[in-house]
Amino acid sequence: MSQNPSSSTIDRQGFVKIVMTFLGTIMGAVIGLPFINYFISPSLKGEANEDWIALGALENYPIGEPTLFNFTKTKVNGWEKTSHSYGVFVLREAGGKVTAYSNVCTHLSCRVNWQEEHKQYHCPCHDAAFDIHGNVLSGPPPRPLDEYQTKIEEGNLYIHLLEG
Ligand code: FES
Numbered sequence: 164m165s166q167n168p169s170s171s172t173i174d175r176q177g178f179v180k181i182v183m184t185f186l187g188t189i190m191g192a193v194i195g196l197p198f199i200n201y202f203i204s205p206s207l208k209g210e211a212n213e214d215w216i217a218l219g220a221l222e223n224y225p226i227g228e229p230t231l232f233n234f235t236k237t238k239v240n241g242w243e244k245t246s247h248s249y250g251v252f253v254l255r256e257a258g259g260k261v262t263a264y265s266n267v268c269t270h271l272s273c274r275v276n277w278q279e280e281h282k283q284y285h286c287p288c289h290d291a292a293f294d295i296h297g298n299v300l301s302g303p304p305p306r307p308l309d310e311y312q313t314k315i316e317e318g319n320l321y322i323h324l325l326e327g
Pocket residue numbers: 268269270271272273286287288289290291302303304
């Protein structure tokens with residue numbers, strides 16, 4: 164029995180071609196997948212929309228006087244990075260109760276100020292007033308100032324930031 168030399172050569176060439184294609188595909192995947200992962204993964208990552216924000220030692224907040232704490236939070240959504248500034252009025256009361264109010268007016272989102280002489284939060288945009296617990300006293304705001312959930316751990320105050 165004699166073998167056909169040309170068919171054996173074609174088989175060998177075909178085998179080498181298949182092996183080279185296979186190796187090329189593996190090498191392409193090894194090199195390419197990290198790049199694909201780099202570009203796609205940010206858009207696939209879930210974003211935690213809630214956080215506890217540390218506002219420092221509770222003893223630093225005077226009793227009976229709303230004290231403003233400002234902070235900035237950076238949010239990464241895919242390739243987009245946005246920073247948002249927040250203002251929180253912390254009210255520490257004599258009985259140990261601690262509340263934290265947003266300084267954003269519930270009318271059109273201007274920032275309110277605490278006026279110690281009037282014992283009120285004042286919104287300069289449309290001359291609204293809120294009492295020390297954020298309840299509307301006058302002006303167009305439709306509801307009280309937003310209140311954050313608070314917790315105290317090892318003497319430090321935290322607020323729960325929930326973003327929509
Ligand atoms: S934005 Fe505060 S009263 Fe209008």
